[in-house]
Structures are given as C-alpha cells and as structure tokens.
Amino acid sequence: MRDYESIKVWKNRNVVNVLNDTTALNKFHDEVMLKVLEVAKKKLTQQPPCAFAWFITGSGGRFEQGVISDQDHGIVYEYSTIQNDEYFQALGEEVSFGLDAVGYPFCTGKIMSSNSLWRKSFENWEQQLIDWMESGSWEVIRYLQIFYDARVLEGNVNFINKLKNTIYNYQLQHPELLRRLVENIKHVKNVITPMGRIIVEQHGIYQGCINIKYAAFLPYVNSIRLLSIEEGIYETSTIDRIRKLQEKRKYEELLHNGECHFEKLLNYRLSIDNIQEYDNTHYLNIKKLSKDERRELKNIIKNGKRLHDLVIEMTLEKKGV
Structure with a gap:
C-alpha cells in the first residue's frame, strides 16, 4: 500500500471479519502495523543501515489486543553510529506518526519508537536494562515489565531474546529484583x-x-x-x-x-x-x-x-x- 490513508481504509473495511476471534484479530493488528512500517521505511528513501528489531509490547506484545489499541513499540538496532542513530530516530518518529494516522493513538506513556527511551542500539539497551534493575524505582520496574512483553514484528528476534536473558540472569544473581x-x-x-x-x-x-x-x-x-x-x-x-x-x-x-x-x-x-x-x-x-x-x-x-x-x-x- 502506498500511504497511511490507504492502510486506514483497508483496516476499517476488513476489521469486521476478525471481531469474533482473538487470534485472528491480533494477527490482523500485526498485519496492519507491518504495513505501516513498510510505508514508513519507504518514506525514508534509504535502507536500514544495520540489522534491527522493531517490537511491540503491552497487549500487542502479548497477542491480547482488543478491537481498538493504542501504540506500544520500540526499536533495537545492532550498533550505534551517528548515521544509525539518525536513521532509526527518523524511522521511529515516522512509524509512530503512521500508526496514529491509521487508528492506533499515540501512547500517553510515550512507549513508542519516537521516544529515545524505547529506541536504542543493542549495547545501549543492555545498559539501560541494567540501569533500570539497579535503580529499582517504581517507574523503571514498570518499564522493565513492559519490555519483558516485547514481541518482534520485524527484524532480529535474537536481539530481544538476548536482552530478556540479561533480565533473567540478573535476577538470578540479585533476588531482591523479584521483591521490587x-x-x-x-x-x-x-x-x-x-x-x-x-x-x-x-x-x-x-x-x-x-x-x-x-x-x-x-x-x-x-x-x-x-x-x-x-x-x-x-x-x-x-x-x-x-x-x-x-x-x-x-x-x-x-x-x-x-x-x-x-x-x-x-x-x-x-x-x-x-x-x-x-x-x-x-x-x-x-x-x-x-x-x-x-x-x-x-x-x-x-x-x-x-x-x-x-x-x-x-x-x-x-x-x-
């Protein structure tokens, strides 16, 4: 599809076919969001400069969305350079705009790829997770749980699994994390x-x-x-x-x-x-x-x-x- 408006029209026309089946409904949401990502990538006119993973989280990550859902998503990319950082910032902002345009409202908590907190290189994501776990404040522990619901829609699934493994290994060594x-x-x-x-x-x-x-x-x-x-x-x-x-x-x-x-x-x-x-x-x-x-x-x-x-x-x- 060429633009967000055509995706929105297609979405509104076809959603009625999946209203009685949670699995079909969530597969439909996945399909819509991937169409948005493809249009967003085309708007940037250049290919991704390195491997990445675009993930959704919240009810979408858990494959438990209802008929209407807001945005919850982020990006992990292979490594940080000025070029990579600028590309994925632009992609994150564009895909967030596109999702809103087709009917997924902006997340009030800003859990979106347009927010640098949810858009980082693998190394910086790993450090952020460790910082969250060491901080232990109520807000970042909430972020940690949100991240654990991350599901990759496009890209390298191993990025997310390795980051989740960081959380698992940390709690084995620091059981006080479970108390928090x-x-x-x-x-x-x-x-x-x-x-x-x-x-x-x-x-x-x-x-x-x-x-x-x-x-x-x-x-x-x-x-x-x-x-x-x-x-x-x-x-x-x-x-x-x-x-x-x-x-x-x-x-x-x-x-x-x-x-x-x-x-x-x-x-x-x-x-x-x-x-x-x-x-x-x-x-x-x-x-x-x-x-x-x-x-x-x-x-x-x-x-x-x-x-x-x-x-x-x-x-x-x-x-x-």
Whole structure:
C-alpha cells in the first residue's frame, strides 16, 4: 500500500471479519502495523543501515489486543553510529506518526519508537536494562515489565531474546529484583464483595460496568509474567507462558485452570460492543451478561486474585526476599 490513508481504509473495511476471534484479530493488528512500517521505511528513501528489531509490547506484545489499541513499540538496532542513530530516530518518529494516522493513538506513556527511551542500539539497551534493575524505582520496574512483553514484528528476534536473558540472569544473581517486581504488581482492584456481589461503576458513562483490565486481566497477566521472569520464559502471550510453565511439574496444580480462564476473559472482552475509543475496550456491562455468565466471570476474577496472591507469596518465600 502506498500511504497511511490507504492502510486506514483497508483496516476499517476488513476489521469486521476478525471481531469474533482473538487470534485472528491480533494477527490482523500485526498485519496492519507491518504495513505501516513498510510505508514508513519507504518514506525514508534509504535502507536500514544495520540489522534491527522493531517490537511491540503491552497487549500487542502479548497477542491480547482488543478491537481498538493504542501504540506500544520500540526499536533495537545492532550498533550505534551517528548515521544509525539518525536513521532509526527518523524511522521511529515516522512509524509512530503512521500508526496514529491509521487508528492506533499515540501512547500517553510515550512507549513508542519516537521516544529515545524505547529506541536504542543493542549495547545501549543492555545498559539501560541494567540501569533500570539497579535503580529499582517504581517507574523503571514498570518499564522493565513492559519490555519483558516485547514481541518482534520485524527484524532480529535474537536481539530481544538476548536482552530478556540479561533480565533473567540478573535476577538470578540479585533476588531482591523479584521483591521490587512484587511491590510493583501487588495491588489488585477487588471488585467482589464479601457477599459475592460484583462491584460496578456507579456513575458516568461506564455506570453498571466493571473495568476488566484491572479487575480481571492484570492479576493473570502480572502473576504469569512474574513467574516467566523467574523461570527465564521468553514467550510473550499469557497463554503461551502458562503452557510453558505447566511443563514444570511444580506449577501444574497452580495453573491447571489458568489457560481456560484467561481464554474466556479474552472472549468476554470481544463481547464488548459499541467500542468507539481505546478506554471503551476495558469496560464490560454486567447487565448484558446472563446469570450463568455473571457466575462464570465472578469465578474467573476470584481465581485470578487467588493466583496472583499465591504467586507473590511463593516468589517471596522461595527467594527469601
């Protein structure tokens, strides 16, 4: 495709074909974003001067995007020179502009290739990860987890795997990193009352809804990511991570229904209708669910909270942190 407008038209025409299948929807998002990257590269008129990897992260990296998604992406390139730095700065800025033009809003947290924090040579990325781990502030520990969800869309996958290996090896030598990761994820929004009722939004445009991102998804996503960092698992989707973890006998009982519950959560999010903007993808109207669906959702949320608490407890106990 020649320009961003033609990609946007194609995207809007074809997205209706994948609205009922999370896997198909995420493959579609990948295809759209790769089309944007190709147009961005052509606009620069020169070929990339060295090997690189363009990655997406967040829900895109985990292959868990909804119908509407914002941008979360970065670049790792082979080595730093003035020419390379200038080229990938231009590419990062152009691809961020292009993604916004076709319908992926700019990330409010600036997790984009246009931001030098998320666009570096391999060596500088490696040093930045070490700096983040040694600093241990709440913000950079959050960045570390975001990076661990990175999935390469184009380029050298080994760059990302080697960088994730840096994180894995560091935590083996410095178990206090796991304590800081726990501190970053330990708070979970409780939406189930002691009497078993689901707490919904009481006012505003989301009245009668729950935010399933914070109430349901994050307990699964964060706890499974924590285990993956501990075990050196580099897969990015929560379901793939669960499958890899279940290959280890010690996690079989803990995760025996995790994959099933998470797949159902993805399907519940697909059921959200009238989505006009990114925030809408997180709010599920409980009144539109049947009695059995409400019971099932409540069970999934409870089990996610239980899994989250057990993983944190296990991590702190076995590492003595």
